[in-house]
Amino acid sequence: MWMRRRWKNSGSRYQKLTNGLRFEEIVEGQGPEAHEGDLVEINYVCRRSNGYFVHSTVDQSSGESRPIILPLDGKEVIQGLKDVLVGMKVGGKRRALIPPNLGYVKDNLKPIPNED
Numbered sequence: 001m002w003m004r005r006r007w008k009n010s011g012s013r014y015q016k017l018t019n020g021l022r023f024e025e026i027v028e029g030q031g032p033e034a035h036e037g038d039l040v041e042i043n044y045v046c047r048r049s050n051g052y053f054v055h056s057t058v059d060q061s062s063g064e065s066r067p068i069i070l071p072l073d074g075k076e077v078i079q080g081l082k083d084v085l086v087g088m089k090v091g092g093k094r095r096a097l098i099p100p101n102l103g104y105v106k107d108n109l110k111p112i113p114n115e116d
Helices: 079-085
Strands: 014-016 022-027 039-042 045-047 053-056 068-071 093-097
Touching (some): 079 093
Antiparallel strands (some): 014 022, 022 093, 039 068, 045 053
């Protein structure tokens, strides 16, 4: 028996955008879609491509969530996250593979993991 990383064997589960970002729709959600310029409230888990945990708005022990509110304007949030959220419906859940060039290229972008 052997295992592969899920994103290496993604088949048609992942949609690929022209900028190289890939995402999988896990839960479609209901209601209106998020648009560029909207203010959204989200929970997220950030991991590196090797699975290394970076940060989450959901406590991994208790399950308690501390959602954050972000403007989908591309000025305060990384481009990759904005691209993942635009088009998502309320209650939706996506898994994304964000290329480095769409990540933290500037120090003032959110969400920035807390240092606690």
